[in-house]
Structure formats: structure tokens, C-alpha cells
Amino acid sequence: MLGKLLKYEVKDTSRIIPFFYAITAVLAGLSLLSGKLELGWFKVTSSVLLLLVGIAVFVVTLVVICMRFYKNLYSNEGYLSFTLPLKPHLHLISKAIVSFIWMILSVLICLGAFYVALYGLGVDGEIWSSVLDEIERYGMGNYIYLIIPMVCLSILYLMSQIYFSITLANRPQFHNMGPAGASILLFLATNVALQIVETIITIIIPLSVNVNLSGSLDISLTTQNMVGFLVENINNQNPSSIVIGLGGYIFDIIMICVLFYLTGRMMNKKVSLR
Numbered sequence: 241m242l243g244k245l246l247k248y249e250v251k252d253t254s255r256i257i258p259f260f261y262a263i264t265a266v267l268a269g270l271s272l273l274s275g276k277l278e279l280g281w282f283k284v285t286s287s288v289l290l291l292l293v294g295i296a297v298f299v300v301t302l303v304v305i306c307m308r309f310y311k312n313l314y315s316n317e318g319y320l321s322f323t324l325p326l327k328p329h330l331h332l333i334s335k336a337i338v339s340f341i342w343m344i345l346s347v348l349i350c351l352g353a354f355y356v357a358l359y360g361l362g363v364d365g366e367i368w369s370s371v372l373d374e375i376e377r378y379g380m381g382n383y384i385y386l387i388i389p390m391v392c393l394s395i396l397y398l399m400s401q402i403y404f405s406i407t408l409a410n411r412p413q414f415h416n417m418g419p420a421g422a423s424i425l426l427f428l429a430t431n432v433a434l435q436i437v438e439t440i441i442t443i444i445i446p447l448s449v450n451v452n453l454s455g456s457l458d459i460s461l462t463t464q465n466m467v468g469f470l471v472e473n474i475n476n477q478n479p480s481s482i483v484i485g486l487g488g489y490i491f492d493i494i495m496i497c498v499l500f501y502l503t504g505r506m507m508n509k510k511v512s513l514r
Contacts, residue, residue, distance in 0.1 A: 245334035287360030294353030329504035445487025
């Protein structure tokens with residue numbers, strides 16, 4: 241049954257998102273073509289539009305994910321969705337998997353659009369090569385791949401907050417606020433609260449990464465927290481190293497699991513359709 245849910249989820253969400261991918265591809269082609277033909281004004285215009293469309297791809301994907309989750313589960317469609325012979329939390333699993341894939345694709349499309357647009361605006365391969373050379377010179381070449389799991393974690397963290405907020409907004413207590421207003425307010429409240437707790441945990445938990453800034457970049461784990469580092473270097477304007485707390489990332493992983501669990505639990509028992 242999960243396979244069928246995934247199939248229909250992909251089918252329904254693919255009505256809009258790939259259209260913006262196609263627009264991005266067309267603008268990227270026009271930007272590259274205008275560069276080959278040396279059409280200066282057209283290259284700049286198409287590159288700027290490509291930057292805007294690249295941002296729009298990510299925003300549209302996020303909006304489609306939110307609207308699909310609400311309409312399919314908590315609007316009139318929800319009466320049909322929740323009568324299917326399966327556990328309600330399977331809807332959450334299928335939507336989370338498909339949405340995560342769309343978000344990853346949109347991030348890649350957005351980055352590709354930015355690269356082509358910046359190339360059209362004069363940031364050529366030599367500049368990128370010099371940037372990569374500087375990264376390698378400081379010994380950061382192996383650590384740049386950490387961006388991938390960090391992006392995946394950020395996407396899951398955002399999705400868990402969105403699904404939790406929309407589901408919580410559809411409990412009877414929030415019906416008088418309207419679905420959109422309640423969802424937005426609850427998302428903002430959840431996000432702000434989590435950011436505050438995450439910041440506190442990041443600076444006080446004694447698990448950090450020590451980054452040596454003298455010579456080649458050297459990264460190692462340390463039990464020193466950020467508060468201790470700041471106290472020790474409060475008068476040092478040129479520290480030889482910095483400490484970055486890891487407690488926040490651990491907190492994010494825990495909260496992703498907690499928010500998805502709470503969302504699934506509410507879907508099973510404690511939501512009402514409008």
C-alpha cells in the first residue's frame with residue numbers, strides 16, 4: 241500500500257514542480273546561448289531572470305508540498321484519504337519521502353541555475369577554480385562534502401516542522417483561526433522556540449569541533465563548549481582556533497524524530513477535518 245501511496249503522491253506533485261524545472265532549463269540554455277553569441281544585454285537579462293527562477297523553484301516546491309499535505313489530508317479530500325484501509329501515518333511517510341526527493345531536486349536545480357546565471361554575469365570557471373584552490377590550500381577539501389548531509393538534515397528539519405504545524409492547526413482547538421493562519425502562526429512559534437533551544441544547546445553542550453586557524457586548517461573533536469571558549473578568548477582579538485558546538489545538530493536530529501512521531505500520532509487520533 242505504501243508503494244501505491246508513493247505512486248499517487250509523485251503523480252499529483254509532478255503537475256507543477258517539473259514545469260518550473262523546464263523554465264529553469266530554458267532560461268539556462270538562453271543564458272549560455274547568448275554568451276556564445278555575445279549578446280551582452282540579453283545575457284545579463286536572462287542570467288538575472290535565471291537567478292530569480294532558481295529561487296522561485298525552491299519556493300514553489302515548498303508551497304506545493306505544504307498545499308498538497310493540507311488539501312490531501314485536512315480538506316474535503318481528507319474524508320477519502322482517511323477512509324483508505326491503512327494506517328494514517330502511512331500518508332505521512334509517503335508524503336515525507338516524496339517531498340524530500342522533490343526538495344533535494346529543487347536544491348540541485350537552484351544551485352545549477354545560480355552557477356549558470358553567475359557564469360552569464362561574468363563569474364567564469366577561472367574564478368571558481370581559484371575558490372576551490374583556496375579551499376584546498378586551507379585543507380578544507382575533504383570537509384566540503386559535509387555540506388551534503390547538512391543540507392539533507394536542514395530539509396528534513398524544515399519538513400518536520402511544517403507537517404507538525406499543519407497537523408496541529410487541524411485540531412479542533414484551532415478551527416476558529418482558519419487553516420492557513422493557524423498553520424503559519426504555529427510554524428513560526430515552533431520554529432522560534434526550536435531555534436532558541438537549539439542555540440542554547442549549541443553553546444552549552446560540551447561536544448564541539450575545534451577548528452585550528454593557524455597554518456593549514458585542522459579540525460578535531462573537543463569536549464570544550466562554546467561558552468568556555470568565549471570566556472577564555474573574550475579579550476583575544478586574533479584567536480588561533482575557534483570552537484563550533486555540535487549539540488545543535490544532535491538536537492535537530494532528535495527533534496526531527498520527535499516532530500514526525502507527534503505528527504503521526506496526531507494523525508492517528510487527534511485531528512478533525514474542516
